[in-house]
Amino acid sequence: MVATVAISFVLAAGFGYLADRLRLPPLVGYLVAGIMMGPFTPGFTADSALAAQLAEIGVILLMFGVGLHFSASDLIAVRGVAIPGAVGEIIVATLLGIGLCSLWGWNLGAGLVFGLCVSVASTVVLLKALEERNLVSSPNGRVAIGWLIVEDLAMVLALVLLPIIAEILGAPGQAGGHPMTGGGTPVAVTIVLTLVKLGAFAVLAIVLGPRLVPWLLTLVARTGSRELFTLTVLAIALGIAFGSATLFGVSFALGAFFAGVVMSESNLSHRAAADSLPLQNAFSVLFFVSVGMLFNPMVLIHQPLGVIAIVALVTCGKPLIAFSFVTLLGYPVSMALTVAASLAQIGEFSFIVAGLGVSLGLLSQEGHDLILAGAILSITLNPLVFTVAGKLKTVFARSMPAFTAQYGQARFAALTRDLDLVRAKVEERESQQQLKKQQLLNTFPLFSKVNEHALEELLLLFRPASASPGDKVIRLGERGDAMYFIASGAVEVRLPGKAILLEDGAFFGEMALLSGGPRTADVIAVDFCQFLRLDRRDFNLFMTRHPRLRAAVSDMARARKQMNVSRDVGSDAVD
Numbered sequence: 001m002v003a004t005v006a007i008s009f010v011l012a013a014g015f016g017y018l019a020d021r022l023r024l025p026p027l028v029g030y031l032v033a034g035i036m037m038g039p040f041t042p043g044f045t046a047d048s049a050l051a052a053q054l055a056e057i058g059v060i061l062l063m064f065g066v067g068l069h070f071s072a073s074d075l076i077a078v079r080g081v082a083i084p085g086a087v088g089e090i091i092v093a094t095l096l097g098i099g100l101c102s103l104w105g106w107n108l109g110a111g112l113v114f115g116l117c118v119s120v121a122s123t124v125v126l127l128k129a130l131e132e133r134n135l136v137s138s139p140n141g142r143v144a145i146g147w148l149i150v151e152d153l154a155m156v157l158a159l160v161l162l163p164i165i166a167e168i169l170g171a172p173g174q175a176g177g178h179p180m181t182g183g184g185t186p187v188a189v190t191i192v193l194t195l196v197k198l199g200a201f202a203v204l205a206i207v208l209g210p211r212l213v214p215w216l217l218t219l220v221a222r223t224g225s226r227e228l229f230t231l232t233v234l235a236i237a238l239g240i241a242f243g244s245a246t247l248f249g250v251s252f253a254l255g256a257f258f259a260g261v262v263m264s265e266s267n268l269s270h271r272a273a274a275d276s277l278p279l280q281n282a283f284s285v286l287f288f289v290s291v292g293m294l295f296n297p298m299v300l301i302h303q304p305l306g307v308i309a310i311v312a313l314v315t316c317g318k319p320l321i322a323f324s325f326v327t328l329l330g331y332p333v334s335m336a337l338t339v340a341a342s343l344a345q346i347g348e349f350s351f352i353v354a355g356l357g358v359s360l361g362l363l364s365q366e367g368h369d370l371i372l373a374g375a376i377l378s379i380t381l382n383p384l385v386f387t388v389a390g391k392l393k394t395v396f397a398r399s400m401p402a403f404t405a406q407y408g409q410a411r412f413a414a415l416t417r418d419l420d421l422v423r424a425k426v427e428e429r430e431s432q433q434q435l436k437k438q439q440l441l442n443t444f445p446l447f448s449k450v451n452e453h454a455l456e457e458l459l460l461l462f463r464p465a466s467a468s469p470g471d472k473v474i475r476l477g478e479r480g481d482a483m484y485f486i487a488s489g490a491v492e493v494r495l496p497g498k499a500i501l502l503e504d505g506a507f508f509g510e511m512a513l514l515s516g517g518p519r520t521a522d523v524i525a526v527d528f529c530q531f532l533r534l535d536r537r538d539f540n541l542f543m544t545r546h547p548r549l550r551a552a553v554s555d556m557a558r559a560r561k562q563m564n565v566s567r568d569v570g571s572d573a574v575d
Contacts, residue, residue: 001047001050003044003046004037004046004047004050004051004054005054005286007037007044007046008033008034008037008046008051008285008286008289009282009285011033011036011037011289012029012030012033012285012288012289014029014033015028015029015030015032015033015036016029016030016033016285017029019032023383024379024380024383025124025125025128025129025379025382027122027124027125027128027288027347027379028376028379028380030285030288030289030292031288031289031291031292031295031372031375031376032292032376033289033292034288034289034290034291034292034293034294034295035292035293035295035297036292037289037292037293038292038293038294038295038296039293040295040296040297040298041297046293048290048293048294051286051289051290051293052290054283054286054287054290055286055287055290055291056252057238057283057286058283058284058285058286058287058288058290059252059253059256059287059352060237060238060241060252060253060255060256061237061256061276061279061280061283061284062280062284062287062348063156063241063252063253063254063256063257063260064237064241064256064257064259064260064276064280065260065273065276065277065280066123066152066257066260067256067257067258067259067260067261067262067263067264068260068261068263068264068269068272068273068276073422073425074142074145074146074149074419074422075146075149075150077142077146077415077418077419077421077422078142078143078146078147078415078418078419079146080329080411080415081143081146081147081326081329081331081335081415082143082146082147082149082150083150084325084329085147085322085325085326085329085339086147086148086150086151086154087150087154088321088325089119089147089318089321089322089325089343090116090119090120090151090154092321093115093118093119093313093317093318093321094112094115094116094118094119095115096115096118096313096317097111097114097115097116097117097118097119097313098111098112098114098115099111100114100309100310100313101114101115101367104306106364106367107169107170108169108170109166109169109170109171109357109362109363110170110357110362110363110364110367112169112362113162113353113354113356113357113362113363113367114357114363114367114370114371116155116158116353117346117350117353117354117357117371118310118313118314118318118346118350118371118374119151119318120148120151120152120154120155120346120349120350120353121148121151121318121342121343121344121345121346121347122345122346122347122348122349122350122375122379123145123148123149123152123347123348124284124347124348125345125347125379125382126144126145126148126342126345127145129341129342129382129383129386130144130145130342133386135338137423139335139412139415139416139419140334140335140338140339141338142419143331143335143338143339143415144338144339144342144343147322147339147342147343148342148343151349152349155349155352155353156253156254156257158353159253159254159352159353159356160194160198160254161194162353162356162357162360162362163356163360164194166360166361166362169362170362171360171361171362172361197248198248198254200248201244201247201248201255201258202258209258209261209262210262213236213262213263213266214263214266214268216232216236217229217232217233217263217266217268217272218266218268218460220232221268221271221457221460222457222460222461222538223541226275229271229272229275230275230276230279233263233272233275233276234276234279236259236263237256237259237260237263237276238256239259240255240256240258240259240262241253241255241256241259242255243255244258253352271456287348287351288348288351291351291355291372292372294355294368294369294372295369295372295373295376296365296369299366299369299370299373300373303366303369303370306370307370307373307374307377310370310371310373310374311373311374311377311378311381313374314344314345314346314374314378315344315345315378315381315382315385316344318340318343318344319340319341319343319344319385320340322336322339322340322342322343323336323337323339323340326339326340327407327408329411330408330411331408331411331412331415332404332407332408332409332412333393333396333403333404333407333408334393334404335408335412337389337390337392337393337396338389340389341382341385341386341388341389344378344381344382344385345375345378345379345381345382345385346371346374346375346378346379347375347379350371350375351371351372351375354367354368354371354372355368441455445505447549449546449548449549449552450546450548450549454545454546457542458542461534461535461538461542462485462532462533462534463532463533463534463535464530464531464532464533465484465530465531465532465533466528466529466530466531467489467491467525467528467529467531468525468528468529469525469526469527469528470524470525471524471525472522472523472524473491473523473524473525473529473531474508474509474519474521474522474523475519475522476519476520476521476522477518477519478518478519479512479518479519480509480511480512480517480518480519480536481535481536482509482533482534482535482536482539483507483508483509483510483533483534483539484507484508484509484523484531484532484533484534485506485507485531485532485533485534486502486503486504486505486506486507486508486529486530486531487504487530487531487532488504488528488529488530489503489504489525489526489527489528489529489530490502490503490504490525490526490527490529491508491523491524491525491526491527491529492523492524492526493508493521493522493523494521494522494523494524495520495521501526508523509523510539510553510556
């Protein structure tokens with residue numbers, strides 16, 4: 001295992017860097033690294049069975065990442081073009097794949113798996129291409145991303161249904177019936193039962209997930225332990241994936257996708273994504289390396305026409321289909337060309353579906369090799385396709401200026417308004433969080449001694465509290481269980497013979513927490529007050545992790561104590 005993982009990372013890093021220098025996606029380098037480690041090339045041969053298991057974790061984390069970045073609001077905004085366009089493109093591309101396979105003499109099952117593989121593009125490759133061209137936030141880029149989200153959802157459904165209908169499609173039967181058909185159970189009944197299980201799992205995830213997962217993440221985040229938070233994120237991803245497969249019979253990939261979708265509803269989703277990203281990237285690399293290990297480069301020599309056919313279908317056929325759907329739906333030519341270029345490649349879902357097809361006996365190893373060859377070559381050619389799409393935009397603008405300036409602009413303007421509303425809501429949510437941090441700093445300059453991550457943690461630790469005039473917030477002699485920060489209002493600290501007024505931005509109750517002794521004064525609200533309460537345990541943990549802040553609080557408490565003593569001495573002298 002150590003040799004497989006170590007050499008995978010070394011070769012993937014080297015070939016990934018080389019691919020980047022050649023202005024290709026690093027994914028191409030990872031696949032080449034896998035080919036170099038595979039049984040079809042000389043030199044070191046990795047343990048393919050072990051690599052496949054590591055790749056399974058990579059699939060889980062890839063699907064978790066897809067779910068974590070899944071935006072229902074974005075998809076709803078682009079639904080008019082993304083949903084009918086993606087569904088139509090998948091159907092037409094799959095039919096073309098089946099037709100091509102029939103020319104090669106393959107059966108329906110192999111043709112269906114092949115067609116599904118060529119119909120779906122790589123989200124990883126697309127995002128990389130859009131980032132390089134600053135198109136991620138543009139309307140065209142967001143339509144392309146929404147289109148691929150629909151494709152991903154369709155492939156998730158395909159992963160669920162393929163094992164059930166495998167025997168009908170020509171997969172070799174097994175003793176006692178196919179494991180997914182329960183030994184002779186009619187396929188229609190099995191499909192219904194599977195969909196019922198899938199529905200039960202989805203309802204459970206949708207109903208309980210948004211309540212349980214954000215609460216659990218907040219609970220763990222309040223501990224302030226980064227490693228525990230990261231561990232919890234991975235535990236949720238892998239735990240839901242494994243539990244869904246064990247209890248509901250759905251795939252690891254589907255369970256992980258739902259785990260990501262549920263977690264995306266939490267205010268801590270961006271932190272969960274950032275903390276899990278390194279491990280997700282690492283295992284994703286192992287997934288692509290393991291896919292490369294299965295590729296036999298000799299297919300380029302033995303089946304050159306087959307390779308040319310699949311590359312032509314992916315880089316020319318799919319873009320033409322997508323272009324046609326976008327323009328027929330009444331959207332501008334520029335959007336159609338961007339979507340077309342985005343779909344001119346196949347990637348991770350193609351590998352997952354192809355691997356499932358091989359394991360079910362639907363797809364031959366030859367077909368798997370053709371799909372891998374098509375993926376590697378289409379990903380390599382994708383930057384060129386984007387360049388051609390850019391040139392075509394210029395050609396259309398020059399040759400048909402009136403048409404390109406007017407066609408689809410009304411729909412494009414409406415789509416842009418919807419996307420702006422979605423973006424405004426996201427920005428409002430983010431700005432509210434930033435405003436909370438800024439307000440905290442403005443009200444309590446003391447917290448400027450901690451960094452932004454610590455401020456986020458502090459916001460989670462605070463519990464809101466309030467008091468009306470005359471309420472006793474703290475009682476003399478009671479055990480100190482929290483300190484208070486005054487967000488608004490005023491309180492009086494009543495010491496023997498005098499009272500001290502504290503207003504917005506001040507804090508109190510820290511003396512008992514620092515000393516461990518009982519409260520030394522009554523604190524009474526003299527106005528309608530809003531507090532931020534920091535409990536004793538949270539106070540001690542936070543101050544331990546941030547010694548500069550603890551020192552500042554201790555200095556201010558010491559100064560306040562000395563001031564109280566000097567006032568006592570002054571009053572005694574007057575007496």
